Amino acid sequence: MNVGLEHYLVVSAVLFALGLLGVLVRRNLLVIYMSLELMLNAANLALVAFSRFNNNLDGQVFVFFIITVAAAEVAVGLALIVALYRKHQTAHVEDLTLMKD
Amino acid sequence: MTEFFFYFFAAAALICGLLVIANPFSQNPVTSAMFLVLTIASLAGLFVLLHAFFLAAVQVLVYAGAVMVLFLFVIMLLDLKAEERRKLKRLGLAGGVLVVGSILGIFFASLARSPLPAGEPSTLEGSTIELGKRLFTQYLLPFEVVSVLLLVAMVGVVLLSKKDLK
Numbered sequence: 372m373n374v375g376l377e378h379y380l381v382v383s384a385v386l387f388a389l390g391l392l393g394v395l396v397r398r399n400l401l402v403i404y405m406s407l408e409l410m411l412n413a414a415n416l417a418l419v420a421f422s423r424f425n426n427n428l429d430g431q432v433f434v435f436f437i438i439t440v441a442a443a444e445v446a447v448g449l450a451l452i453v454a455l456y457r458k459h460q461t462a463h464v465e466d467l468t469l470m471k472d
Numbered sequence: 473m474t475e476f477f478f479y480f481f482a483a484a485a486l487i488c489g490l491l492v493i494a495n496p497f498s499q500n501p502v503t504s505a506m507f508l509v510l511t512i513a514s515l516a517g518l519f520v521l522l523h524a525f526f527l528a529a530v531q532v533l534v535y536a537g538a539v540m541v542l543f544l545f546v547i548m549l550l551d552l553k554a555e556e557r558r559k560l561k562r563l564g565l566a567g568g569v570l571v572v573g574s575i576l577g578i579f580f581a582s583l584a585r586s587p588l589p590a591g592e593p594s595t596l597e598g599s600t601i602e603l604g605k606r607l608f609t610q611y612l613l614p615f616e617v618v619s620v621l622l623l624v625a626m627v628g629v630v631l632l633s634k635k636d637l638k
């Protein structure tokens with residue numbers, strides 16, 4: 372059986388679902404961040420697969436930009452986590468309820 | 473042969489992705505980071521199968537190299553003690569599974585009824601030459617904007633990591 376577009380899309384969808392589950396269920400800020408990366412990578416896989424099977428290189432250019440933006444986003448987000456940790460000595464979302472009170 | 477590699481890389485990506493978010497043996501973020509590296513490497517393999525050679529290289533260099541090193545640095549910096557196993561809230565877990573299940577359902581339903589281009593893949597090659605031509609002609613403006621974005625992110629990170637954050 373030949374590997375077609377739908378195979379790649381199924382892998383991408385399941386990977387995205389895993390990332391979303393991690394964001395919703397895990398309570399460690401760093402692991403939540405890694406799950407976000409997982410979701411971005413799932414979107415990248417779908418874009419590359421569409422690009423290949425639709426004979427259009429624009430999807431790959433888009434993935435290139437997504438990777439760049441993700442790198443910038445990770446740098447800023449991790450700096451925020453470090454600043455937060457310095458102030459509150461925790462990286463758990465359950466301990467960070469300042470706006471709740 | 474291609475089929476074998478596809479199933480191998482897809483299974484590796486999915487299993488390692490699962491181990492990133494739910495590892496039964498260790499709650500340590502370092503383990504999650506390592507499995508994320510493996511996931512990204514398998515995705516790079518899938519990119520090669522899709523003839524996106526440049527993106528596969530960038531994926532390994534930028535994600536598995538730079539981004540994950542940044543993650544590991546921060547984990548080291550935070551000095552997270554052997555994190556005590558906190559009980560997951562039942563309600564949160566059930567809600568998460570419900571949301572993710574419904575999203576997966578929507579995905580597969582739309583996948584089943586959408587007209588996908590028929591099986592034969594194109595002759596498209598995601599080589600550096602082709603991608604570079606696009607980047608420096610048609611996509612020149614976004615390319616430059618992204619460079620500004622990286623500069624802004626750099627300035628922001630320097631500002632955020634100052635000792636006395638005002």
